[in-house]
Amino acid sequence: MQAEAIVPLDAAERIRAAAALIFDVDGTLAETEELHRRAFNHAFARHGLDWQWDRILYRDLLRVTGGKERIRAFHAGQSTAPALSDVEIAELHRIKTAHYAELIETGCCPLRPGVAELLASAKARGQRLALATTTSHGNIDALLSRALGPAWPADFATIVAGDDVRHKKPAPDVYLEVLARLRLAPSDCVAIEDSANGLVAASRADIPVLITRSLYFRDDDFSTALMVLDDLSELAEPKDTKQPHAQ
DSSP: OTGGGSOOHHHHHHHHHOSEEEEOOBTTTBOOHHHHHHHHHHHHHHTTOOOOOOHHHHHHHTTSOSHHHHHHHHHHTOTTOOOOOHHHHHHHHHHHHHHHHHHHHTTOOOBOTTHHHHHHHHHHHTOEEEEEOSSOHHHHHHHHHHHHOTTGGGGOSEEEOGGGSSSOTTSSHHHHHHHHHHTOOGGGEEEEESSHHHHHHHHHTTOOEEEEOOTTTTTSOOTTSSEEESSGGGGGHHHHHHOTTOO
16 A cells, blocks of 8 residues: 555656546545435435435445446345336436535535646646546536536536446446547546546556545555556655645
């Protein structure tokens, strides 16, 4: 663990030299998963279900990517649960998404350390920015409008969300779609992720991956990642070493 806190020079150079940086959203840009969990429980209560997802259960459920898919998977494992149609599952997810946006609007979920600085430095270097995520466009907008302001989409060359592709992570679909839209080779990009599912998805698209450990996925196997950091502020270390008095 201690060694991973030191940013390898070649990996840091890969970040700075990439034509594009492709970011995951939940857990990577901000620690949103706990708010998602609370929003799911709110939706269940509103629908009259006695389901309650605690943190341990939710950690397991996060292996299923996509909110509606997560509800469906949990429902399938409940032998005494009332039948839920696709329409009812979609309504549960709609209530959950609306409550998630309300929680985000309170300002309780800032960007993770180093995220804003990396976005700004990448933009200053002329690198293109993209998002590749399993979450919805509405969830992305709720988070980034609050964190970066309403004009945030202008900073991103392309945004590919879960509903834009046929298969969600760990399938590579979102990353392949980003590459197609950017018209770049995988080796020209670096993906920034927080989970094993994200690492597998980007790796299947042949994109090198930087991992920033997050609350729910910090113990995943990241042995094939280009670099593993506790947070993205560690990327600033080489610059700080050269300019110890800079603030």
